[in-house]
Amino acid sequence: MKSLLGGGAAAAERRAELALRALAMGVLVVIAGIAITVFTKAWPSFAHNGIAWFGSGGDVDTQFNAMINGSRDPAHYVYHFRAWPLIWGTLLTSGLAVIFGMVISILAAVFVVELAPAQVKRAIDPVIRLLAGVPSVVYGLIGILAIAPWVEHHLISNQRKRSVEYVVQLTGANLSVATLILTVMIVPIMVAIIASALESVPRTWTEGSAALGVNRWRTTWRVSLRTVRPAIVAAAVLATARALGEAIMLAMVAGSRGFAPNPLDGVTFFFEPVRPLAATIIHYIDDLSIVPVAQTLYAMAAVLLVSCALLSLAGWAAKQPMKRYGIRA
Amino acid sequence: MASAPQALPSPLLKPPAGTIRASGKRDSVSSWPLSDRVAYVLCWTVGIGLCVVAGAIVLFMFVKGLAYLRPSLLAEHPSPSQNQATSGGFLDPIEGTLLLTAVGIAIGAPVGVGLAVWMSEYQRPAWLARLVESGVEMIAGAPSVLLAMFGLVLFARPALAFLSQTSAGGSVFGRSFLTAGAMMSLLALPLVVASTREALMQVPGHVREASYALGKTKATTIRKVLLPSVRPSIANGVTLGVGRIVGDTAIVVVLLGATIRLEGAGGAPGLSTLRGTGGTLTSYVLFNSPAGEGNAHEKAYAAAFVLLLMVLALNVVVMRLNSSRASSGERLDKSSRWRALRGGLPWIR
Numbered sequence: 001m002k003s004l005l006g007g008g009a010a011a012a013e014r015r016a017e018l019a020l021r022a023l024a025m026g027v028l029v030v031i032a033g034i035a036i037t038v039f040t041k042a043w044p045s046f047a048h049n050g051i052a053w054f055g056s057g058g059d060v061d062t063q064f065n066a067m068i069n070g071s072r073d074p075a076h077y078v079y080h081f082r083a084w085p086l087i088w089g090t091l092l093t094s095g096l097a098v099i100f101g102m103v104i105s106i107l108a109a110v111f112v113v114e115l116a117p118a119q120v121k122r123a124i125d126p127v128i129r130l131l132a133g134v135p136s137v138v139y140g141l142i143g144i145l146a147i148a149p150w151v152e153h154h155l156i157s158n159q160r161k162r163s164v165e166y167v168v169q170l171t172g173a174n175l176s177v178a179t180l181i182l183t184v185m186i187v188p189i190m191v192a193i194i195a196s197a198l199e200s201v202p203r204t205w206t207e208g209s210a211a212l213g214v215n216r217w218r219t220t221w222r223v224s225l226r227t228v229r230p231a232i233v234a235a236a237v238l239a240t241a242r243a244l245g246e247a248i249m250l251a252m253v254a255g256s257r258g259f260a261p262n263p264l265d266g267v268t269f270f271f272e273p274v275r276p277l278a279a280t281i282i283h284y285i286d287d288l289s290i291v292p293v294a295q296t297l298y299a300m301a302a303v304l305l306v307s308c309a310l311l312s313l314a315g316w317a318a319k320q321p322m323k324r325y326g327i328r329a
Numbered sequence: 330m331a332s333a334p335q336a337l338p339s340p341l342l343k344p345p346a347g348t349i350r351a352s353g354k355r356d357s358v359s360s361w362p363l364s365d366r367v368a369y370v371l372c373w374t375v376g377i378g379l380c381v382v383a384g385a386i387v388l389f390m391f392v393k394g395l396a397y398l399r400p401s402l403l404a405e406h407p408s409p410s411q412n413q414a415t416s417g418g419f420l421d422p423i424e425g426t427l428l429l430t431a432v433g434i435a436i437g438a439p440v441g442v443g444l445a446v447w448m449s450e451y452q453r454p455a456w457l458a459r460l461v462e463s464g465v466e467m468i469a470g471a472p473s474v475l476l477a478m479f480g481l482v483l484f485a486r487p488a489l490a491f492l493s494q495t496s497a498g499g500s501v502f503g504r505s506f507l508t509a510g511a512m513m514s515l516l517a518l519p520l521v522v523a524s525t526r527e528a529l530m531q532v533p534g535h536v537r538e539a540s541y542a543l544g545k546t547k548a549t550t551i552r553k554v555l556l557p558s559v560r561p562s563i564a565n566g567v568t569l570g571v572g573r574i575v576g577d578t579a580i581v582v583v584l585l586g587a588t589i590r591l592e593g594a595g596g597a598p599g600l601s602t603l604r605g606t607g608g609t610l611t612s613y614v615l616f617n618s619p620a621g622e623g624n625a626h627e628k629a630y631a632a633a634f635v636l637l638l639m640v641l642a643l644n645v646v647v648m649r650l651n652s653s654r655a656s657s658g659e660r661l662d663k664s665s666r667w668r669a670l671r672g673g674l675p676w677i678r
């Protein structure tokens with residue numbers, strides 16, 4: 001102890017290291033705390049519903065209302081909950097956005113790295129940074145005030161609205177608008193990952209291809225893009241994690257109704273409202289003082305936490321093959 | 330999509346004219362097969378399309394913002410009113426944004442720099458370093474609504490009651506600028522860590538050795554040599570962190586109360602506000618959007634415009650910092666211009 005507190009350069013040295021190590025451990029404790037807290041709070045909801053929590057059955061909003069209006073007596077809490085419409089909504093919005101985003105961002109990354117003239121390259125850099133930096137609430141505002149009304153008036157016919165009016169009301173805030181905006185939100189990140197991988201493809205590889213008389217596009221397509229395939233997978237995975245966690249924008253433009261769109265409805269499917277898990281947490285945040293609601297919301301947070309952690313891991317694993325080529329991207 | 334390379338000229342044979350570069354003919358798009366040309370055009374379309382989308386967003390917000398923004402809006406306190414004329418401006422949300430950002434960065438920046446220094450200079454024991462690294466990656470990938478939910482449980486503990494208000498019944502409220510700022514610091518943390526660590530790792534080993542050779546200790550070397558040399562990168566990480574905090578809504582909604590006015594907790598003036606609830610520009614926009622209770626388009630647009638201006642200003646700062654980093658001789662490799670975007674997210678390696 002004396003050596004710790006006493007003067008001298010060696011002791012000061014040791015103190016500095018210990019202080020920093022303590023800081024690192026502190027951060028780690030906070031992170032572990034997040035996981036433990038969320039799961040502890042979530043447990044009653046999972047325990048009461050079992051595996052059926054993830055299943056379908058009934059209307060989630062009705063189930064939430066039952067919890068809100070239910071008994072305040074801990075012995076008679078209402079826990080019945082079937083989260084499938086919300087999970088399905090999450091899968092749909094994230095999945096569709098990532099699929100569209102993937103195509104767009106691969107093409108955009110190739111454009112930025114390989115095709116664009118130097119001046120355009122300089123201009124597109126801030127553009128992508130800007131798209132990544134616009135707050136989600138601004139995206140949501142544009143979506144709900146500009147895009148949703150337009151979609152409602154021009155793309156959804158009255159006939160289509162009437163065809164499902166007994167099941168769900170179609171408005172401008174729906175799956176298609178949510179997917180569109182979510183795509184715009186995740187594209188910059190995917191472009192950044194893919195472009196930085198493309199830039200680190202060894203020049204000799206592409207030069208070798210060019211020397212064989214392969215044209216510029218095919219060199220890119222067959223050599224560069226093939227080399228960065230792991231980065232493309234990583235981009236998709238990490239963009240999915242981002243899309244899963246998007247709450248505010250989706251709470252604004254996805255229709256805010258716990259409805260599971262049915263692909264069998266044809267085109268109408270794209271105009272049906274959804275409400276993903278994260279957006280549902282925001283939707284019911286005012287009822288957090290009601291214990292069963294809170295525990296159900298924490299259960300949803302736990303699902304998000306596990307998914308994001310797994311995706312984070314998958315993204316890391318997906319990039320490992322790049323190291324084999326000696327590419328650090 | 331089988332590629333059809335032109336016949337390879339054997340070095341012994343006379344090369345057919347026009348197939349090699351030396352002949353002066355360059356690979357031009359017009360000589361490509363149709364499928365390649367289609368793909369080429371698609372790439373240009375998408376690239377230009379992204380610029381158009383970004384331009385459209387900025388233009389739209391400028392048109393709407395300039396149409397509805399009045400100087401008085403910036404100076405008036407908001408008040409809950411259904412009537413547009415009497416619901417006031419958004420002075421409080423602007424103050425809230427600044428205050429929350431200040432709290433978040435005041436916690437996030439030092440912790441982030443400390444972590445980065447430890448991860449790049451000490452990293453002992455190794456298992457702890459690996460754990461911390463994956464931990465930071467996990468925070469970077471975690472949705473902010475999740476951090477907010479965690480914060481609500483954490484700060485509702487009686488032991489942490491001094492950070493927020495306690496109701497008459499004795500239950501701790503857990504919502505305040507201090508608690509929201511603490512969680513916001515977690516949003517900024519990965520960005521600061523990534524940026525600082527990246528720069529520290531690029532400082533050549535001989536710089537450290539030169540300092541040791543002069544008899545300086547490791548701690549002094551870090552403080553006097555390494556940290557000053559990576560200052561632009563720290564600034565870069567902090568700016569990115571500020572951008573993330575300014576733009577976040579979920580934590581404000583869950584952990585700050587998202588009230589339209591700053592509501593102090595009572596007590597000493599400064600501390601009262603810090604312990605009290607409030608809102609930021611983001612929560613004000615949400616409140617005034619059709620999805621919120623205020624539902625006042627004009628105010629939402631005006632506030633969103635101010636928010637966008639802040640983000641644009643931060644973008645300019647980041648670009649300035651990047652160019653100053655490049656000119657100050659810090660070694661920036663080819664892909665470093667993407668690092669700002671990727672920074673702090675799990676794909677930094």
